[in-house]
Amino acid sequence: MEKTIAVIRGDGIGPEIVNEAVNILDIIANLYGHTFHYVDVEMGGCAYDKYGDALPQEMLEKCLNSDSVLLGAVGGSKWNDLPAAKRPEKSLLKLRASMNVFSNNRPAKIWPQLASASPLKPEIVEKGIDFIIVRELTGGIYFGEHKTETVNGEKVSVDNMRYSESEIERIGRIGFETARKRNKKLCSVEKSNVLDCSQLWKAVMHRLAAEYPDVELSDMLVDNCAMQIVKNPAQFDVIVTENMFGDILSDEASMITGSIGMIPSSSLGSTSRGLYEPIHGSAPDIAGKNIANPIGTILSAAMMLRYSFDLAEEAACIENAVSAVLNQGYRTADIMDADGKLTGCKEMGSLIAKHLTKG
Numbered sequence: 001m002e003k004t005i006a007v008i009r010g011d012g013i014g015p016e017i018v019n020e021a022v023n024i025l026d027i028i029a030n031l032y033g034h035t036f037h038y039v040d041v042e043m044g045g046c047a048y049d050k051y052g053d054a055l056p057q058e059m060l061e062k063c064l065n066s067d068s069v070l071l072g073a074v075g076g077s078k079w080n081d082l083p084a085a086k087r088p089e090k091s092l093l094k095l096r097a098s099m100n101v102f103s104n105n106r107p108a109k110i111w112p113q114l115a116s117a118s119p120l121k122p123e124i125v126e127k128g129i130d131f132i133i134v135r136e137l138t139g140g141i142y143f144g145e146h147k148t149e150t151v152n153g154e155k156v157s158v159d160n161m162r163y164s165e166s167e168i169e170r171i172g173r174i175g176f177e178t179a180r181k182r183n184k185k186l187c188s189v190e191k192s193n194v195l196d197c198s199q200l201w202k203a204v205m206h207r208l209a210a211e212y213p214d215v216e217l218s219d220m221l222v223d224n225c226a227m228q229i230v231k232n233p234a235q236f237d238v239i240v241t242e243n244m245f246g247d248i249l250s251d252e253a254s255m256i257t258g259s260i261g262m263i264p265s266s267s268l269g270s271t272s273r274g275l276y277e278p279i280h281g282s283a284p285d286i287a288g289k290n291i292a293n294p295i296g297t298i299l300s301a302a303m304m305l306r307y308s309f310d311l312a313e314e315a316a317c318i319e320n321a322v323s324a325v326l327n328q329g330y331r332t333a334d335i336m337d338a339d340g341k342l343t344g345c346k347e348m349g350s351l352i353a354k355h356l357t358k359g
């Protein structure tokens with residue numbers, strides 16, 4: 001297979017963690033006979049310093065012309081005083097909008113080796129946590145009309161939630177397709193006992209279910225889901241939900257798994273091209289010190305292989321290598337425990353690279 005990957009190293013720890021992920025992709029390409037071409041994209045504060053624009057058009061084009069995009073992180077206090085429209089974080093929104101990625105997919109997975117980092121009770125963690133939240137990213141209440149006016153002498157605010165059938169259908173399909181590539185269980189989360197948008201959501205999900213007979217669909221109200229994520233997270237495989245519910249539930253889900261440095265994410269649209277990035281930011285406090293955890297970025301590269309390039313075996317090869325290195329007790333500072341062997345960013349990348357073996 002031959003693919004072109006746009007690589008955005010960005011700011012802070014971005015270059016350190018992305019270099020390790022690219023190294024892993026190179027080894028996978030060698031092992032499995034693929035060719036990955038990398039196109040460097042300057043984006044974020046570094047691009048602002050050079051071009052006066054955090055995402056120049058020419059750089060954006062490189063992303064749009066690639067098969068997928070791997071991103072480290074952008075931003076930092078150096079650029080905090082820029083006008084909002086010029087800030088590096090704005091370039092992220094521009095990239096997501098231009099790539100038309102309407103679904104954000106965040107796995108919540110506990111690595112058994114790091115179980116003690118979870119705030120949940122051991123008897124809950126023991127049953128395993130390994131699910132993914134598919135969140136609608138470009139519709140719903142965040143994108144509806146917002147207004148505040150004075151009525152009868154007091155301020156009244158209104159935020160409008162709106163969903164069309166086609167918006168629900170396209171995210172629903174991503175949910176079903178994601179479940180198909182995992183354990184074939186999809187939980188649709190809504191608030192259909194109160195909201196019209198949720199009733200429509202539920203109806204569309206059930207209509208789609210007929211096209212995916214191999215996937216078991218269930219419904220859950222969002223308030224119950226928030227409880228179930230801490231009470232019995234082992235029951236979930238894939239959760240699909242609207243923008244605001246997904247925003248809240250995916251943060252809750254990332255908390256129960258431990259370190260922010262371990263969690264990858266993907267954003268997908270209607271083509272196979274996706275945007276893959278760890279969920280953390282540019283961590284300026286630890287940048288350039290070789291102490292950042294590269295695993296979230298390395299697992300983002302694995303997600304790219306699985307979800308954009310349909311290379312499930314290669315993705316599993318990376319995930320197994322991460323697991324093997326954790327089994328041996330190697331830990332970056334953020335996941336260090338009493339018996340751990342403290343490991344730098346580069347060393348962690350090299351250890352994972354050494355454990356990549358074709359199954």
Ligand code: NAD
Binds near residue numbers: 076261281282284285
């Ligand atoms: P952050 O995620 O960068 O850091 C929060 C804490 O987690 C810090 O203590 C940091 O050292 C630690 N941390 C984060 N990633 C780590 C890793 N891989 N290994 C070890 N420790 C890690 O959040 P923040 O400090 O609020 O934001 C810093 C900058 O990043 C800001 O400019 C923010 O706007 C930006 N940001 C960018 C993105 C993105 O590019 N997608 C996302 C969030 C924040």
